[in-house]
Amino acid sequence: xxxxxxxxxxxxxxxxxxxxxxxxxxxxxxxxxxxxxxxxxxxxxxxxxxxxxxxxxxxxxxxxxxxxxxxxxxxxxxxxxxxxxxxxxxxxxxxxxxxxxxxxxxxxxxxxxxxxxxxxxxxxxxxxxxxxxxxxxxxxxxxxxxxxxxxxxxxxxxxxxxxxxxxxxxxxxxxxxxxxxxxxxxxxxxxxxxxxxxxxxxxxxxxxxxxxxxxxxxxxxxxxxxxxxxxxxxxxxxxxxxxxxxxxxxxxxxxxxxxxxxxxxxxxxxxxxxxxxxxxxxxxxxxxxxxxxxxxxxxxxxxxxxxxxxxxxxxxxxxxxxxxxxxxxxxxxxxxxxxxxxxxxxxxxxxxxxxxxxxxxxxxxxxxxxxxxxxxxxxxxxxxxxxxxxxxxxxxxxxxxxxxxxxxxxxxxxxxxxxxxxxxxxxxxxxxxx
Amino acid sequence: xxxxxxxxxxxxxxxxxxxxxxxxxxxxxxxxxxxxxxxxxxxxxxxxxxxxxxxxxxxxxxxxxxxxxxxxxxxxxxxxxxxxxxxxxxxxxxxxxxxxxxxxxxxxxxxxxxxxxxxxxxxxxxxxxxxxxxxxxxxxxxxxxxxxxxxxxxxxxxxxxxxxxxxxxxxxxxxxxxxxxxxxxxxxxxxxxxxxxxxxxxxxxxxxxxxxxxxxxxxxxxxxxxxxxxxxxxxxxxxxxxxxxxxxxxxxxxxxxxxxxxxxxxxxxxxxxxxxxxxxxxxxxxxxxxxxxxxxxxxxxxxxxxxxxxxxxxxxxxxxxxxxxxxxxxxxxxxxxxxxxxxxxxxxxxxxxxxxxxxxxxxxxxxxxxxxxxxxxxxxxxxxxxxxxxxxxxxxxxxxxxxxxxxxxxxxxxxxxxxxxxxxxxxxxxxxxx
Numbered sequence: 017x018x019x020x021x022x023x024x025x026x027x028x029x030x031x032x033x034x035x036x037x038x039x040x041x042x043x044x045x046x047x048x049x050x051x052x053x054x055x056x057x058x059x060x061x062x063x064x065x066x067x068x069x070x071x072x073x074x075x076x077x078x079x080x081x082x083x084x085x086x087x088x089x090x091x092x093x094x095x096x097x098x099x100x101x102x103x104x105x106x107x108x109x110x111x112x113x114x115x116x117x118x119x120x121x122x123x124x125x126x127x128x129x130x131x132x133x134x135x136x137x138x139x140x141x142x143x144x145x146x147x148x149x150x151x152x153x154x155x156x157x158x159x160x161x162x163x164x165x166x167x168x169x170x171x172x173x174x175x176x177x178x179x180x181x182x183x184x185x186x187x188x189x190x191x192x193x194x195x196x197x198x199x200x201x202x203x204x205x206x207x208x209x210x211x212x213x214x215x216x217x218x219x220x221x222x223x224x225x226x227x228x229x230x231x232x233x234x235x236x237x238x239x240x241x242x243x244x245x246x247x248x249x250x251x252x253x254x255x256x257x258x259x260x261x262x263x264x265x266x267x268x269x270x271x272x273x274x275x276x277x278x279x280x281x282x283x284x285x286x287x288x289x290x291x292x293x294x295x296x297x298x299x300x301x302x303x304x305x306x307x308x309x310x311x312x313x314x315x316x317x318x319x320x321x322x323x324x325x326x327x328x329x330x331x332x333x334x335x336x337x338x339x340x341x342x343x344x345x346x347x348x349x350x351x352x353x354x355x356x357x358x359x360x361x362x363x364x365x366x367x368x369x370x371x372x373x374x375x376x377x378x379x380x381x382x383x384x385x386x387x388x389x390x391x392x393x394x395x396x397x398x399x400x401x402x403x404x405x406x407x408x409x410x411x412x413x414x415x416x417x418x419x420x421x422x423x424x425x426x427x428x429x430x431x432x433x434x435x436x437x438x439x440x441x442x443x444x445x446x447x448x449x450x
Numbered sequence: 451x452x453x454x455x456x457x458x459x460x461x462x463x464x465x466x467x468x469x470x471x472x473x474x475x476x477x478x479x480x481x482x483x484x485x486x487x488x489x490x491x492x493x494x495x496x497x498x499x500x501x502x503x504x505x506x507x508x509x510x511x512x513x514x515x516x517x518x519x520x521x522x523x524x525x526x527x528x529x530x531x532x533x534x535x536x537x538x539x540x541x542x543x544x545x546x547x548x549x550x551x552x553x554x555x556x557x558x559x560x561x562x563x564x565x566x567x568x569x570x571x572x573x574x575x576x577x578x579x580x581x582x583x584x585x586x587x588x589x590x591x592x593x594x595x596x597x598x599x600x601x602x603x604x605x606x607x608x609x610x611x612x613x614x615x616x617x618x619x620x621x622x623x624x625x626x627x628x629x630x631x632x633x634x635x636x637x638x639x640x641x642x643x644x645x646x647x648x649x650x651x652x653x654x655x656x657x658x659x660x661x662x663x664x665x666x667x668x669x670x671x672x673x674x675x676x677x678x679x680x681x682x683x684x685x686x687x688x689x690x691x692x693x694x695x696x697x698x699x700x701x702x703x704x705x706x707x708x709x710x711x712x713x714x715x716x717x718x719x720x721x722x723x724x725x726x727x728x729x730x731x732x733x734x735x736x737x738x739x740x741x742x743x744x745x746x747x748x749x750x751x752x753x754x755x756x757x758x759x760x761x762x763x764x765x766x767x768x769x770x771x772x773x774x775x776x777x778x779x780x781x782x783x784x785x786x787x788x789x790x791x792x793x794x795x796x797x798x799x800x801x802x803x804x805x806x807x808x809x810x811x812x813x814x815x816x817x818x819x820x821x822x823x824x825x826x827x828x829x830x831x832x833x834x835x836x837x838x839x840x841x842x843x844x845x846x847x848x849x850x851x852x853x854x855x856x857x858x859x860x861x862x863x864x865x866x867x868x869x870x871x872x873x874x875x876x877x878x879x880x881x882x883x884x
Contacts, residue, residue, distance in 0.1 A: 023606050024605065024606045064872045080514050081514075102602045416858075423850075423853060435521075438496075438521060
């Protein structure tokens with residue numbers, strides 16, 4: 017008989033639902049299963065759910081990390097027969113309905129893969145080694161530390177060339193993350209750093225944003241692209257459209273046009289790929305995107321007991337032949353929907369197909385400036401910025417986090433400040449990124 | 451001619467005051483020098499001033515680190531001709547009035563050493579390697595991460611002996627830090643962990659506090675000692691008086707009585723020693739305490755241009771033949787006092803001797819429980835706790851920090867919660883402590 021370690025989770029008479037990933041999809045599913053007759057196991061590498069849309073504010077000293085993260089155990093403390101495990105999942109063995117994790121193996125009755133995406137460097141080892149990604153709280157903190165450390169170094173540096181490298185901020189990727197980061201750095205340059213570094217010529221700080229397409233925010237409307245470009249240029253950001261960054265050796269960035277820029281601040285937001293797990297057969301994957309092919313019930317093709325949700329799921333529909341956009345809304349909606357379907361399944365009823373309701377998308381560029389694409393209206397400016405703030409505040413988990421983020425925003429707005437500019441744990445270039 | 455790198459700080463016609471250390475003493479001096487005719491240089495290894503009395507709340511998930519720290523550049527942004535350098539000072543060369551730092555050398559006209567203390571392991575290498583100290587924000591965060599990680603590991607652990615080691619919290623040192631930490635862990639055990647770890651028997655968590663003297667809080671009154679012991683015992687803390695911890699190998703703790711306890715959470719608050727810098731001759735040091743001998747003007751003996759402040763200064767007076775207590779108040783008062791004296795010195799007037807005004811001392815044990823020694827009154831209980839909160843809130847630097855700490859306290863109080871229990875950067879036992 018095979019020895020099975022059960023990670024100290026006892027088998028009860030309830031069926032076991034195992035969710036891998038505590039992002040939007042996993043958490044929404046778990047919350048919606050409250051009161052259902054399942055044993056629930058949530059596995060994540062972190063003990064918290066992070067609100068990814070605000071990571072860029074952690075990177076740019078606008079918010080402290082604790083206010084955009086929330087302990088998973090606390091979110092789900094009202095679920096009965098619930099277990100959380102902080103672990104990495106290394107593989108799935110569908111033949112015996114089991115997963116292998118860093119802390120042992122576990123059987124499942126239903127397995128839900130909600131692992132999201134990871135940064136895609138498109139196989140370029142130099143980029144992977146030298147670029148700063150921004151997909152997690154520690155990574156966002158690394159960017160905050162590194163950029164502040166580089167300002168400190170610049171202030172004591174007498175060499176003009178070296179100082180320029182320390183003060184050049186290069187962001188690759190003109191999607192929402194890149195646009196929001198560039199805008200936030202521009203605000204630091206305009207309002208905060210001149211007060212902190214009074215002996216420095218702030219014009220030496222340059223912010224560059226690179227986008228391969230011919231416009232910013234490619235998945236959004238033309239209005240959003242045009243307005244965001246206008247806002248960024250007014251803030252002094254140098255936007256390089258139709259430009260791919262081919263290489264970065266830790267010192268010099270090279271574009272596909274042969275242009276080079278010396279920089280010590282190189283942030284990569286130019287692509288993601290699915291954070292897939294070993295064990296699912298190739299034909300059930302979209303190889304290029306690294307997403308699991310699912311049917312309208314989010315079932316991974318060929319595996320009736322395995323589901324995939326959110327960014328990692330590839331659901332072809334008539335309206336979305338290329339799969340749903342990899343943003344929060346499809347993840348949230350699929351998580352809630354699957355909870356209903358699992359309950360139906362248990363009652364022996366048939367599941368209901370998923371239908372995505374696009375609520376629109378938004379990006380903020382800075383003080384009083386944002387762009388919004390609602391289903392029938394694209395616009396930009398103060399009103400979009402106000403809506404952006406309201407929506408993001410209300411989307412945060414927990415009353416405490418909402419109050420603290422709100423207070424920070426009001427404080428920073430009134431004082432033209434970004435108050436969390438602390439190098440709490442200095443970034444070490446030789447440390448493996450986590 | 452000797453080549454002197456000036457760390458990119460130009461010589462102006464103003465005399466240069468160099469302050470090493472951005473703790474209470476250094477910051478109070480720097481703030482009080484606002485408007486004076488000096489060039490001011492502040493050097494610290496961190497870019498922020500940390501409010502050390504609340505570090506224990508960072509360790510126990512009550513506060514996020516950003517709310518008890520404040521950027522030094524921001525505190526001093528109104529000072530004219532002010533420079534900050536994030537650097538380590540490696541030595542002092544009084545013969546040429548110069549210091550050597552990790553980012554170059556610097557001449558001074560007046561040098562102020564305000565480096566405080568560091569953890570003292572009394573030469574025990576095993577303790578130094580395996581114990582968690584708590585003198586800085588990163589160290590406090592390490593304790594938070596490690597204790598939460600150990601709870602996660604305990605939840606998935608089937609072995610009773612190993613689980614007990616993960617759930618034993620051993621704190622060495624019955625001074626204010628040790629007492630406050632033990633009380634805060636006891637509150638986590640009582641109110642927070644039972645909700646988070648519903649499948650665990652919370653009684654398996656034990657909190658041990660070790661003190662070499664025959665009473666807790668040895669520098670405080672008998673009333674404070676008695677009350678704090680009573681409060682801790684009511685909270686279920688096992689207090690070991692007259693007990694020295696001789697050894698800890700990362701797994702097993704051994705006392706001078708031969709008792710052993712298996713633990714993975716071992717926090718050392720049992721002693722400090724001066725964080726002195728090379729270059730001052732031996733007769734100007736109190737060798738045992740590692741503090742600089744200063745006269746009533748805080749001048750280091752034999753060095754008219756070098757001053758020492760706060761914890762690192764050893765000023766023998768009639769009322770304090772063993773030097774002032776190493777707490778915030780002498781540092782704050784000496785910092786402000788020295789600012790006056792430096793201004794007098796510049797005007798060719800004679801300096802005024804320092805006189806310490808004891809405002810009393812306090813320690814908090816938990817919800818509604820604290821002890822206070824005011825100059826003519828020692829008491830404990832709810833009123834002491836209320837005073838403790840008010841004094842600490844008002845002592846924080848910055849309106850923003852006060853509001854956020856206040857909100858966190860109110861939130862945690864009402865909800866019997868400690869909301870910041872995030873493992874933002876997992877503690878790695880093999881990482882060098884910083």
